[in-house]
Amino acid sequence: MTRTVTDTPSGLRGAGWALAVLGAATLVVVALTTPWRALPADAPPVAPDPARDFTAAQIARSESFDAVVSAPGYLSLGLTLIVAGALVGTPLGARLLGGLRGPWWLRVLLGVLLLSAAVEVLRWPLGMWSETYLREFGLSTQGWPAWSADRVKNIAVRTGLLAIMVLAVVALARRCRRWWAPAAIGAFALTVLASFAYPVVIEPIFNDFTPMPAGRLRDDLLAMAARDGVPVEDVLVADASRRTTALNAYVSGFGATRRIVVYDTLLRAPGDQVELVVAHELGHAKAGDVLYGTLVGGLAAACGACLLYLLTSAGPVRRRAGVASPADPRAVGLVMGVLTLATVLSGPAQNLVSRHIEARADAHALDLTGEPVVFAAMQKRLAITNISDLSPSAIEYLIYVSHPTTPQRIAMARSWARLNGMREP
Incomplete structure (x- = not known):
């Protein structure tokens, strides 16, 4: 027999007040921790433009895949x-x-x-x-x-x-x-x-994760993490190629378990581009x-x-x-x-916050490496290899897109370069 515990008006009021308080606390934490502006206010605006960085064939392939x-x-x-x-x-x-x-x-x-x-x-x-x-x-x-x-x-x-x-x-x-x-x-x-x-x-x-073999790339990644003030225990390689050709990396864990994880597919890219991907991920760790x-x-x-x-x-x-x-x-x-x-x-709200957080990590990567040209080249490589949607519809942007689009990310790199008086990608 099922035991039934009935609710009471006071119980409903208590839950309602708790929901209001917790909801307000959530909104306050989100408002205070979300980087609503990735670059300084005086950064020159640059409009995203897929046609500036991608060929007609690449744009068509992206649109076909998305369709x-x-x-x-x-x-x-x-x-x-x-x-x-x-x-x-x-x-x-x-x-x-x-x-x-x-x-x-x-x-x-x-x-x-x-x-x-x-x-x-x-x-x-x-x-x-x-x-x-x-x-x-x-x-x-x-x-x-x-x-x-x-x-x-x-x-x-x-x-x-x-x-x-x-x-x-x-x-x-x-x-x-x-x-x-x-x-x-x-x-x-x-x-x-x-x-x-x-x-x-x-x-x-x-x-499966294996330690990255000793060498220049591993040393450079660990040195960059140390320079950034982000303690990292190890650099691991994930066997992503057994399921995909997509490129990615991330920083995983907390404290003693924190490690840089690089897809084995990403190791085919030039070392400076790998470093920029990891610099982005270090930005997440740096900002908590x-x-x-x-x-x-x-x-x-x-x-x-x-x-x-x-x-x-x-x-x-x-x-x-x-x-x-x-x-x-x-x-x-x-x-x-x-x-x-x-x-x-709740997905659209999560995506909105995520896009701003990812933009801050991009800005961190640019600040850490000072390489806007390499950053743009890395973003193009990621977009072409992963067949990213270069111009998502408003509905797709709302429901699915948790990162800035590649044209938005490259535009930010150009804005950063102008702001810092460096060569624009």
Whole structure:
């Protein structure tokens, strides 16, 4: 039998006040930590212009690639929203999970597994569709067995984290009326824990890492990090070439676990361009972007817990979803639907902040290396190799684009060069 803990007006008011306070705190932290201007106010403005840096053939290839991958991408997004909306607005989830038997916690875990599996089965053909275009344009180097294995691992990680969250929500709802308070604390703590655990627990699931061989490039990268005042334990090479031809690098971890990670595909680029990519990533570490991002993510997760309480405690929402309370294991679908919608709807705001943070890291790379010409050449190499979208539509820019476009980044390098009296790319 399901134990039902009903909400009270005071509980709803408490959750509402907590949501308001946490939401305000989140906005304040975002406002104070986001670099709304990457360059000084007196930096000369330079308009982005793809035609200035890319040939007509390169622009056409970018547009062709974007056109073909957009279809499965938008369909996948639409499918996600439709399923989430159905789980929140209809009794679909409760009916699908109503036949499960066993202890409440087992029904919750099975419910998360079954609903996640159903969604992934629907999305699998769309993933294959997109993968065929990645291969056609030379971005993917995987066979279907390796692609499937990586996709299954990704699904397993996401489903595992989701199961922990949903199980915690139902367990708390069964124990206390005002479960929003421990849920908010737990959501914050889980976000922080996941951020710290990701480099040592999750990353090795998807890539093998080997120390970069001793040599000039490794010495230069470590020297640049030291000059920048960013302690780095090691320089690692990720075996990205087993799945892609794309170029990338990043700085991962905190304190004793911080390391520079370079895709093995990037090692084919000239050393000075590799250094600029790493200089950008050092900018994130220098500014504490991961730490501030973790703080914002934790506060947003706490807000989400309060919002989840308010929505799942609302009578109309519960009636439409066909459940008596979030303590009912059949409420798994409702909880998953709310979490999915919140994640998708918050995406544009996250992208807006991310673009400014990435622009600051670009400015940091220019300040650290003093090489705007090399910076522009590196950005062109990245865009051509990764087939970046040079002129995304307004909708794509809003929903998907988490970095400035390549023309915007090159334009900033030109502005930086003019500001500092150096040769313009």
